[in-house]
Amino acid sequence: MIRPFVNVVRVSADCLGNRRRRGAARLRRALVCGLVAACQTAAATPPAPPVPLSPEAAPANLQVLHWWTSASERKAADLLAARLAEERIQWQDAAIPGGAGIGAGKVLKGRVLAGDAPEVTQMIGPSIAEWADLGLLLELDNVAAAGNWNRFLFPSIEALIVHRKHVMAVPLGIHRVNTLYYNRALFARLKLAPPQNWAEFEAVANRLRQAGILPLAQSSEAWQVAALFENLVLAESGPAFYRELFVQLSSAAAADHRTGEALRRLRTAKGWLHGRLEERSWPEVVAAFAQGRAGMMIMGDWAKSELAEHGAALDRDYGCAAAPGTAAYHLYSVDTLAMFAGDYRRMPAQERMARLLVTPALQADFNALKGGVPVRRDADPARMDSCARASWTTFAKGVAVQAPSLVHRMATEEPSRDAIIAEVHRFFMDDRVPVAEAQRRLGALFRLFNLKNQGAPGAQDTDRRR
């Protein structure tokens, strides 16, 4: 375990009102100051000086905090542990249940505040920059430079892991959140084709309903409802508007008719659940789809691996297509691991791990098990299944077709993401909330968060508000 001593001095100055960081968001200050208190308590014994040890002498066990807890995710994590073992690194597992990392984010904060940071953590999207600003993450510049990461990473992947010109995380894989799964036997029996847009989706849903089949496997869990909503927004508008809404948090975008239309469709989708609003975990939703209890499902491509756990095979038992209206786009969640700095004895192992994770072989094998695609431009699409190939080739078209998933922390910081998810969920659960009212409330939230973020460290970073 690592006690985060690094940069305590720099951060304490901030808590004492350092003018260079004036205007920092209050939330961030609260966390920073809490961290400083924790660090200073821990600092009763001064940190060991950074005496470089040879890699052979370095302790080689690394604790990894992550949220891969379903059966298929577990296999993917086990593969990483096995490959690390070959490098004499022992993976100490700290798995926190909760899809989309809802629980893991909170546990991580608590542990760091208690001076008990893991050496490695799943940390994705703008939160990498937030933690990096606190000075707690290990810079991986040397590993990235020696391995020429900039030659093979997709530019938008590089932008995700580089903060203030330093490499702060290791990218593992890209998930496509706008994925539609359909039951092939059912579709063949009813002579249905996978819907290309939401109008076709409604027609297919009606046919399924007439045949006594639930059209859509969908949980009422807040993040899963918001995941459907972000798909609807993307279909209704495209990546440019999507970014205005979820990255720039524009109140004009919240008031726009396209946001209203996406909300209306969300309400229609609720009707297809036949009143069965069950707060099921995502693996339970996958199980229901695998058992033929619903004709379609919209979920990130990690569901493919979970379907395999139920014996369901892609292109035989189920088909994979882009979610309606989004075939040209890639709504992404990129898995990245960051390392906590502070215990210099662990550094050689942390760096060895970083080096290993981006190698072509590990990228191909891990992503084949996990359901995502490699972060490398030089990956071989011929080695991918049909669903992964479509994901990788679409993502490779560049930033104009890419949309960062709000739900999976790619678009905005944690407090705004949580508030938006809660607002969308409230609208979904309560049919009395008019569409215009939900739009007004989203606009008000956006104004509040933009006010808070004004002048916050990194607020001017183009990286953060892409």
Ligand code: BGC
């Ligand atoms: C992660 C995936 C994970 C999924 C479900 C996403 O945020 O990117 O790796 O499988 O959540 O928990």
